[in-house]
Amino acid sequence: MMMTQGPWMLALSASPKWLESLVERLFAYLPAWLTSSLAPTEVADFIVWPLIQIGVMLVVVLTAVAYLTLAERKVSAWIQVRVGPNRTGPLGLLQPAADGIKLLIKEDVIPFKADKTVFTLAPIISMVCAFIVLAVLPYGPHYASITNINIGLLFILSVSSVGVLGIILGGWASNSKYPLLGALRSSAQMVSYEAAIGLTIVSALIFTRTFSMQGIVEAQRSLGIWFVLFLFPSFIVFLISVVAETNRAPFDLAEAESELVGGFHTEYSGFRFSIFFIAEYANMVVVSAIGATLYLGGWYVPGMDWVAARLPEAYREAALTLMGVTAFAIKCGAILYLFIWMRWTFPRYRYDQLMELGWKWLMPAALANIALTATIFIVGKELGLVRSAGGVLQMDWQGKLFFTLAGLLSMFPILALLNAINRNSKSFNLRAQRTTIPVSTRKVKLSPGVKAA
Amino acid sequence: MYLVALVPFFPLLGFIVNGLFAKRLGFSEKVIGAIACAMVAASFVCSAAAVYEFSRHARDNKVQAAAKQREAELQARILGQGVAYDAKTDTKREAPEHKSDDHKEGAHEVVATPYVVTLFEWMPGGTLRLTLGASAGQTAEFSVKWAYQLDQLSGLYILFVTFVAFFIHLFAIGYMHGDPSFHRFFAYLNLFMFMMLNLVLGANFLMTFVGWEGVGLASYLLIGYYLKKPEAGTAAKKAFVMNRVGDFGLMLAMMATFAVFGTLDYADVMAMAKALPQEPFGLAALSFTTGTLTVIALLIFLGAAGKSAQIPLYTWLPDAMAGPTPVSALIHAATMVTAGVYLVARCNPLFQRAPTAMLTVAVIGIATAFVAATIGITQTDIKKALAYSTVSQLGYMFVGCGVGAFVAGVFHVVTHAFFKAQLFLGSGSVIHGGSPSGHQQEMTYYGNFRKYMPITFATMMLSLFAICGIIPFAGFFSKDEILAKTLHTPVFSHEVGLALYALGFLTAGVTAFYMTRLMCLTFFGKERFLEGPDFQEGHSEDHGDGHHAPASKDFHPHESPLVMTLPLMVLGAFAVVAGFAGVSEELTGGAFPNYVHHWLAPVMDATLYPEKPVAGVNWTEWLLAGASVVWALVMMGLAYFLYVIRPELPEKLAQTLRPLYTLSYRKWFWDEFIDVYLVGAFKKLSLGAWGVDFVVDSIVNLFAWLARASSVIFRTVQTGLMQNYALVMALGIFLFIAGMGYPLFKELFMPTDRPSPPPTPQTSRAAQP
Amino acid sequence: MLLVGWEAVFFWMLTLVALFAAVFTVSARNPVHCALFLISTLIAKGALFLLLRAEFVAGAQILVYVGGILVLFLFVLMLVNTRSEVENPFNRQDKVGAFIAALVGLAILGAVTYTQQRGGFFKTKPSADRMAIENAKPDPNAPAGVISADTETLGVTLYTRAVLPFEIASVLLLMAIVGSVLLARDRRQEETYD
Amino acid sequence: MNAIPLVTHHTETLFDSEQMVLSMGPQHPSTHGVLRVILKLDGERVVDLDCDIGYLHRGAEKIFENRLYPMIAPYFDRLDYIAAVSNGLLYVETVEKAMGLEVPPRAQYLRVILTELNRLSSHLLWLATHALDIGGFTVFLYAFREREEILKIFENFFGARLTCHAFRIGGMTYDAYPEFEAQVRAFCDLFPKRLEEYETLLNENRIWLGRTVGIGIISAEDAISLGLTGAPLRGSGVDYDVRKTDPYECYADLEFDIPIGENGDTFDRYLVRMEEMRQSRRIIMQALDRLPDGPVMGKVPKVIRVPAGEVYHSIEGPKGELGLYLVSDGGTKPYRLRMRPASFVNLGALRKMAVGSLVSDVVAVIGSLDIVLGEIDR
């Protein structure tokens, strides 16, 4: 069992030179007992530089999350032929800040019979789990990514699965019926859709050959292609599942206000509520980042290396980083826009319909996709269209064409399978069930009515 | 060589495909029939190729020499030179020299050289001690292999079995057309074929027994094929149960065989049996000490009698006619029922050493032949009449075996297979086309069918001549040879032979009479088919489809389609020519070779009754043959006279000879005898079993009470609380660790006189890389 | 030494978390709190797995245990009424049980101490299949701070050496699925489907 | 309805048995006011439910007995505040019927135009809230956009957006303002396109179909025996519309069709109301075309006294048949004024429709019943 070791990839990117020299200079002023066991390079690499990165990331992402709320309101306003927030600041740009302040200074109510510890803990769990994931996202090449661990994707999945606890505990600790129902709904929902997400990611792993987020991007970079072409069915399943995973409409059953008032956060108010709120939006950012990384090439855009090579040596890395971060942001934004668009267009699923969608549509689709993708990969390998060299795939344009076509064509067997599974379902073909129901209002059976006597 | 193993494989494949998938995959009748026929055809082709290959192999001198060598070694074992027989190692050991019989050296130039194809070891049984016969006290390895043996006898059998079966399958496609469970029928037929070939090709008694039981099963399933006919189910059960009686004998025979010979392989058993002396004649032979082989042979014959429907186990065969006609043709005429003959012929060395058994076989055979023939005279159901004819012919075969003319018996099996299968298929054709419902079997509602079914009529006439023994049809040669051999039997005294011959001769006439009667009633005389119950209002015949409206009166019997008439023609042709394969050399004086005789010679033991060389044309034989042909013709004429020219006479005759008629019509009261004296007695006996019940129950209850009384103490521990149990478990774990570890603790913490452990244990560990 | 330096510091921190959380798991009155503490100890153990270079197992532990099993526990806790348990979370045999559990723990600790005092765990070196050793050993040339090939190695091991248990485990899971579906049906569903 | 007691506060045990009692409302986003629905749940499935009403009770019918006939009219605007015009029409027509007054044709046509506009606004509000209950927020705002147009016309005509009141006993207070006809025509030209917009969002939407098709089914027999009227009745396939069976005002002169559903489920009720909007527009266009000139107020006594006796009159309101039973002792005040509110009767079908479905379906069914608590509680 010979294993091919992957190309070594740094878990932490090295700090810039200026930082190292700065730390070295700082060391002169520090007491000896502190500096004796630490090398300045290490301190710079492992402590100072990551902290700086984390700080920057937090600021950027928090701002992004804040403005995501604004964006959602703006986009929804456009969709609904409204104007949207426009009073606080130019174009309503200060609206998030105003909302934040409002929520901060509101009274923080803890219900009398609530389990106070857990009630307090729940939003923190949600928020922490949403933000911890940000550490492993590949925002860009080089300096733009904080860390690169070899189980990056698994880490994200695990942590976001812990995030469910926030909702469950929040609902439970409120000691109220609507929150409890919301919590039950959402825990069932998230556990179910996590399975679909995990399975659909497995099919993507066949091409990425690694869990590492940077490694996934590098895999697409070395091929010069985005995996969405190879994994189109998987991408679709992923998109639908993550919408459910983040409790967004049309899967927002946990907080369906027309049914459960506010769902799991009915009893939350003030800042605790805003923490849940932020966590939800941070989760959106995270899943869109995963989608962008897995399927849309992460920070990689075809041709960016070509552009960078044309630039002077000194600016090359900086330019690459800049381009990468921008591309990543745009891709995330595109997926986020899709989320918002979906939310303001679709009505809400019912609980059983949601479960049916998860278990009878997405799950079989993901499973079938694993089998199909693996088969396609093996076929491609046997045809000599793809080679694995040092843990990295290599293929020519024939291979890319083959996998693209095969990926698209694999939609058909998957759809056939879904058809076969759900054929007997009551809600399989509502259009067909409407044969007894008029197709549109214009075809309502119009009776001339009883004429006046 | 491994072609042999393919022969049973194809029908098995057909069984699996048709039985498991045909309905699910929605195969049409054509596909199902094609699969079944193709499988049997493939089986036939394989058999032909295998037999051809074998015939070349058997003539090889080196093979012959090796076979003789092995035979000699085996015979040395059985004659008890004090060396335990061990099939695995005997070739390596030095065979002790033994006095060879002079007649043996010169008697048979060729010995049986069977192909044995072993697929796997089926029953590894370990070492067992032999308890009977010459080698009692020795040990032997009980090892039964799943092996197929192709020799001259089984080769002949598989050829005609697959050949006839193919045409019967073909016929069945037409006959069973429109049946709701068409696939099931053909699956069963293929299962039967697989089992029959297993029976014939099996290299040891147990393999044969598998086939033996398998054909029994298939026969059961096929007799009871019409699930809605109650009498079919009863007949199936009857056949199964009566066969069990025979199988019981066969099983005992197998046990005894192993106890005597230490093996169940035919080749070894027969080779060893040849070395044994002949056993005494008479009742003295009926014990294991003086007549081991006699007992074995009688038990084998019990099995054979069950399978081949001999007295006293013959009544199931006529009842078995409740199954579809192709089944009757294939199983209950051509193949399965001849398995008994096959077994007796296969074990001919055993039988030849047991003259008592030979006489039993001959007497029962001739009795069956005569009784069945007399019953056949009065039957009105066409298939039952044919069934009694079959029983009668089987009796002939056993007579042949019983008088030592095994070749003639086997030859009659072959010819009988052709003409009787043809007759059954012909009757099937008549049944199929003779009434609107296609189920009318009563000959009283037939008549003058030759106008409507010319092909059926013509081909059946050929078979009629064959079964009546008219020269030169097939039946003549085989039956006449049996009769001739009976007269000149070397086994018994001349008087016994004469008596057997006389009865046989009489029976031949009766056969000719009732067969001609059957033909006359069916194909000649007045047209009576419009009187049938199908045309009566509200006829209650239950044949599954349940339509009770009377059929239209403008019905005419019609000829069957080609798929049914083709087998009739082919088999009819064989009924004409098959006899020439075994023309007795006594008749021709060796001018025309007796192929069957020469072919089968290696498997027939000639040590006791060596062949007399044929000097020339034996005119006595010709005389006898002429007499029997004339006798048969006379009886045929009588039948024609009674049933065509003067059809009112038989009724008067029956009135006149009332007791004889009743005896024949009621089948010699055999069923009644079984019902009253066997079944009734058993029922009465079982009433007395309640006492046993009481005793056994009391003992069991006593133990139960004891257990309950003793558990009064122990059940207080059972709190039913899961954690209590877990607590005790944990305590046990602790005690286990503590008990195991206490010496080690002691060693560690209280070192007395042992060297102390290294001072710094951590550093002694291997450094990390 | 498995861990030195900062890793040792993290080890002690995580050990304390795991230990105390385990204690509270057993002793907390409210079952939901028990579950929370169990989650804490499991996460701490996952971090310990990371220290032991078992990244994939750490991820799987958190994903399956915390994200799956514990969520299931909480789900069931919400479905069943547990208020009466809060008053008295321990049963009648609590003192004996605690004592025996402590005894078992002491015994195991003694065994560990004994083997350590006797000079390490297993003195026998594994038989020298050099090729396999080369494969199984982490690359000594790998620089610090480089991501390891743990997942790949584990995957290859799972699908080569341990493929039979792997299949058995999958069958076990299938049985668990079928069994739990059967068990969890309520009466109405049973009447509907039986 | 007596399956469960009204007071159901079991706080100490949430899942005492397998059933949970959930109080939906009176403060709940989707109970359309202050309706309180007490649900008995098995998991998410509704085992039983009960409606608790009366949170908005004002004693309107008692108040009527102490007011002069002209003074009563504005109270009717406050009953079904979504369809104030229809309610006002009901009252004035009843009194006119009792007194045998003739209403001038122009007033009749204007009344029809205004009530049909009001029907449109009511249906639009229904569509908005129904879609919102099922989660389609965008439809809500789309429908409000059109409703706003109608409310602008109302504001111009009545001077009020919600409590529109211009009908007097015997005619109307004032004639239409000059741009009225042009504005209504403009709206009617625009409206079909907007309707298509809604249908684009909903009609073929899988989720919408999943939430409405086969939900809250009520058969025609049940609908009749429960006394349902309006869209819930017609959605089940019963051809009944007061405008056709018992035409009032000038409806007999106008051509329009009554949409009939087939399955009686939420989706059919949705379809019926959508088609009713088209038909209302058709009525408005016809009425505008035929709008005669002339006075809007007939001859009415100075002091309105209704002859002693009793009279019942009903009209087709947006939510169903609105009936008014007037008992007069010949004085200036009614002896008894009893209303048959459509919403109240329709709400009675909720239990029949929703028991056995999920909580979410209850919301959808309430939405499809189109109730207004002001009318139910009075």
Next chain:
Amino acid sequence: MMTFLALAASWAARQASEPSLMERYVQGLKEVDASKFLVLSAIIFSLGMGGVLIRRNIIVIFMSVELMLSAANLNFIAFARYWQTQGGLYAYNGHVMTIFVIVVAAAEAALGLGLLLALYRNRETIAADEINLLKW
């Protein structure tokens, strides 16, 4: 118990002649070897066992079982790491075992909780000491 005390006393006496206890202790803190993991896992294991033995709530008992299982997992991983540092032949066996333990735990949780719900439906309680049907 006395035996244990005596053993401990004699052990302490014997250790006195070697490097001081404090030194060894600090050394032990700085260098973490596999035995520390084993000690940790032993303690957690016995805690879990205690939970199984003394808790009333069956769900908590389940949780304690999970605690025991994960303690075993820790052992497996520690040994796997130990063999890795020793250049062991099948160093990943421990990981594989852990994966299987997790699988078994998942299956057990699913089935156990299903059983528990069925039990609760029938008996209206999940207290372990009120369920004594094992007796019958």
